[in-house]
Amino acid sequence: MDEAALIRDAQQGDLDAFNRLVLAYQDMAYNLAYRMLSDPDASADATQTAFLSAYRNLSKYRGGSFRAWVLRMVTNTCYDELRRRHRHPTTPLEPLDEQEDEEIESARWMAADQPSPEEELEQSELNQAVQICLQGLPEEFRAVIVMVDIEGLDYQEVSEVLHKPLGTVKSRVARARLKLRDCLRQFRELLPAEIRLQNEESV
Amino acid sequence: MNQQQRISPQDWQLLSAYLDGQLSDREKTRLEKRLSEQADLRTALDELRQTRALLRSVRMQRVPRNFTLTPAMVEKPRRSWLMNLVPVLNFASAAATVAVVVMLAVTLLPGRGLPMQTAAQSTAAAESMPMSAAGSEPTPVLQWNAPGGMGGGADPLMEGKGGGDGNDMRTFDTGPGQGFILPPQAVESLPEGSAEPQQKNFTAPQPALTATPAPSGDAAPPAAPAPAAETGQPQATPVMEPSAAAAQEMEAPQEPLSGAGPILGVQNAAEAEQRNMEAIGDPYTAESSPQPSARRWIAPAVLALFAVISALAAWLIRRKSGA
Numbered sequence: 001m002d003e004a005a006l007i008r009d010a011q012q013g014d015l016d017a018f019n020r021l022v023l024a025y026q027d028m029a030y031n032l033a034y035r036m037l038s039d040p041d042a043s044a045d046a047t048q049t050a051f052l053s054a055y056r057n058l059s060k061y062r063g064g065s066f067r068a069w070v071l072r073m074v075t076n077t078c079y080d081e082l083r084r085r086h087r088h089p090t091t092p093l094e095p096l097d098e099q100e101d102e103e104i105e106s107a108r109w110m111a112a113d114q115p116s117p118e119e120e121l122e123q124s125e126l127n128q129a130v131q132i133c134l135q136g137l138p139e140e141f142r143a144v145i146v147m148v149d150i151e152g153l154d155y156q157e158v159s160e161v162l163h164k165p166l167g168t169v170k171s172r173v174a175r176a177r178l179k180l181r182d183c184l185r186q187f188r189e190l191l192p193a194e195i196r197l198q199n200e201e202s203v
Numbered sequence: 204m205n206q207q208q209r210i211s212p213q214d215w216q217l218l219s220a221y222l223d224g225q226l227s228d229r230e231k232t233r234l235e236k237r238l239s240e241q242a243d244l245r246t247a248l249d250e251l252r253q254t255r256a257l258l259r260s261v262r263m264q265r266v267p268r269n270f271t272l273t274p275a276m277v278e279k280p281r282r283s284w285l286m287n288l289v290p291v292l293n294f295a296s297a298a299a300t301v302a303v304v305v306m307l308a309v310t311l312l313p314g315r316g317l318p319m320q321t322a323a324q325s326t327a328a329a330e331s332m333p334m335s336a337a338g339s340e341p342t343p344v345l346q347w348n349a350p351g352g353m354g355g356g357a358d359p360l361m362e363g364k365g366g367g368d369g370n371d372m373r374t375f376d377t378g379p380g381q382g383f384i385l386p387p388q389a390v391e392s393l394p395e396g397s398a399e400p401q402q403k404n405f406t407a408p409q410p411a412l413t414a415t416p417a418p419s420g421d422a423a424p425p426a427a428p429a430p431a432a433e434t435g436q437p438q439a440t441p442v443m444e445p446s447a448a449a450a451q452e453m454e455a456p457q458e459p460l461s462g463a464g465p466i467l468g469v470q471n472a473a474e475a476e477q478r479n480m481e482a483i484g485d486p487y488t489a490e491s492s493p494q495p496s497a498r499r500w501i502a503p504a505v506l507a508l509f510a511v512i513s514a515l516a517a518w519l520i521r522r523k524s525g526a
Contacts, residue, residue, distance in 0.1 A: 019271040030266045044267050051270050055277055130261050148223070149258035155225055174219035174251075175212075181254040 007066055011058045018058070022051050025067060028151055029074045035146040036078040038135050046081055050074040068153070068160040075143050075161060082139055125187075133183035137176055144169060145176035210247045218248045222255055285520045292517035299510035306503045 003024075009017035029050060033043035050073040061069055134142050140162075147153045147161060148169075155169045162169070210218075217234055220226050226234065238244050 015272060015274060015277060022271050023269065026266050026270045027263060030270070031263050034264050040264075040267060044270075047266075048270050052272060052276060055272055126257070127261055130258060145258065149255055150261055150263075152259075155220075155223065170220050170225060171216055173223070174216040177219055177251050177254050177258075178215055180258065181250050184254065184257060 003066060007058075007061065010055070011061070015055075018055050021066070021070075025070050026051070028067065029070060032071060032074050032143075032146055032151060033078055035131070035134055035150060036075070036139070036142060037081060038131055042081060046077045047074065050077040053077065065157050065160055068157045071147065071151075071153075072161045072163075078143075079139065129184060129187035130180075133180050133187075136183055137179055141172050141176040141179070144172040145180065148173050149177075209243050214244065215247065215251075218244070218251050221248070222252055283520075283524055286524050289517045289520055292513045292520075296510045296513035296517065299506045299513065303503045303506045303510065306506070310499055310503070 003021070006017045006021050010021060026047065030043060030047045033046040033050070034040065037043050037046060050070070053076075054070055054073045057073075134146065137145065143162065144158055147158045148155070153161070155166055155173070158164075158169045159166050217226065217230065221231065221234055238248060
C-alpha cells in the first residue's frame with residue numbers, strides 16, 4: 001500500500017482511499033483508546049470520532065508519520081472523553097463486593113471473577129492486571145507507556161503524537177515503567193510463570 | 204524499596220532509555236561500565252526489563268467493528284441557522300464592551316461628573332441656599348444652650364453655620380436676611396443625638412415660619428411644638444424622650460409644615476415639601492445635579508449586561524453545535 005498516495009487521494013476527497021488508511025490503523029487506534037479509557041464501547045466511540053476528525057482535518061496534515069498524526073487524533077479524543085468523565089462522574093467500572101461494600105481492585109477480584117468463555121478468551125489475567133495498573137497512572141503517563149510498550153512506537157513518534165519534547169517522553173516512559181513495576185507486583189501470582197519467576201528472583 | 208531509593212530518577216531514566224536503545228553511544232558506554240560495577244543498577248535494569256516485557260506481552264484487543272467512514276458520516280452537518288448568529292453575537296458583544304469602556308472613561312474623566320464633585324457642588328449649593336432662600340423672611344431668633352447646635356452640634360467644623368460647641372450657652376440673633384435652613388448634608392454630619400436637644404431649646408418667635416426637616420430623620424423634627432410652650436422655656440431641659448422624638452419624626456411628613464413652624468421660617472410649605480422630597484433621596488444628587496449619578500451607570504450597566512449575554516449566547520450556540 002502506498003500510504004502517501006492514499007493520503008493524497010483522501011485529501012482530495014476520496015473516501016475509499018481514506019477508509020483503506022482507517023483499516024490499516026484502526027487496530028492501533030482502538031487499542032490506544034481502549035487502554036486509555038478502559039471501556040470497549042467508549043473506546044469504539046472515541047476511535048470512530050477520531051477517524052472522523054482525522055478525515056475532516058486531513059487538509060491540515062503536513063507530512064511526517066501519518067500513524068502519529070492519527071494517534072494524536074485518538075489521544076485528543078480520549079483526553080476529551082476523560083475530561084468529560086471528570087465533569088460528569090458515573091458509577092465505577094469495577095464491580096462492588098456486596099459483602100465488603102468496597103471497590104475491589106485486587107487480584108482476588110479478578111481471580112474470583114466468573115468470566116464467560118468469550119471474556120476469558122478475550123481478557124487474559126495479564127491483560128486485566130496491566131489494564132488495572134494502567135488506570136492508576138496519570139493520563140499523560142498512560143498515553144506514553146501504551147504507545148511505547150504496547151503499540152511499539154519509538155520515542156520520536158510519541159513525541160510527534162503528543163507534541164512534547166523527546167526528553168519529556170523519555171522521562172515519562174521511565175516513570176510510568178517504575179509505577180507499573182510497583183503495581184504489577186501485587187498480581188505476581190497471575191502473571192505468566194516465566195515472568196513471575198524472574199520477579200521472585202529479583203525480589 | 205531501598206533499592207528504589209538508592210537509584211536516582213536520572214538513573215531510572217537512563218536505564219529505561221537504555222532498554223529502548225535511546226542512549227547515545229557515549230551514554231551507553233558509561234552506563235554499561237556502571238552496570239558492570241553496581242549490582243543495584245543491574246537489578247533495577249532487570250526489573251525494568253521485566254516490566255517492559257510484561258507490557259509488550261499484552262495482546263492487542265480485537266476491534267469490535269470496522270471504523271471505516273460512510274458518505275453519510277462525513278457529510279458536513281447542515282449549518283444551523285443559530286450558527287449564523289454567532290458572528291453577529293460576537294460583534295455585538297465586542298461592540299458593547301467597547302462602548303462600556305468608552306462610557307466609563309467619559310464618565311470618570313476629570314470634570315465630567317465625578318461623584319465627589321457632584322457632592323461638593325451639592326454641598327456648596329446647600330450651604331448657599333439658606334442665605335438666598337430666606338433673604339426676605341422675618342428674623343428668626345435662635346437660642347439654645349444644649350449640647351450641640353443647629354446644623355453643627357459640637358463639631359468644630361460646623362462652627363459659623365449655626366453650630367454651638369455644646370458647652371457655651373449662646374443666643375443667636377440672626378439679622379434680616381439670615382434665616383436658617385438646615386442643609387441636608389450639615390444635618391447628616393451631626394453627631395448622633397446632638398440635634399434633638401436643640402430642637403427644644405431654641406426660641407423662634409415667628410409663628411408663621413416653616414422648618415425644614417432633616418433628611419435622615421435623626422436630627423430636626425420638621426415642626427417644633429407650639430410657640431407658647433417654646434418661648435416660655437427657652438432654656439428648658441429637653442423633656443422629650445428619644446423615642447418620643449423619633450415618633451414625632453416619623454409622623455412629621457403628615458403634619459402641616461406651615462402655620463405652626465416657629466423655628467426656621469424661611470420657606471413656604473411647597474418649598475419645604477420639595478426639599479423634603481429631595482432630602483429623602485440622594486443628598487448628593489437632589490440638589491444641583493440635573494442627572495442623578497445613579498442614572499449615569501444605568502447605560503453602561505445595561506450595555507455590559509448585553510455584552511455578557513451576547514458572548515454567553517454565542518458560546519452556548521457554538522458549544523451546542525459542536526463547533
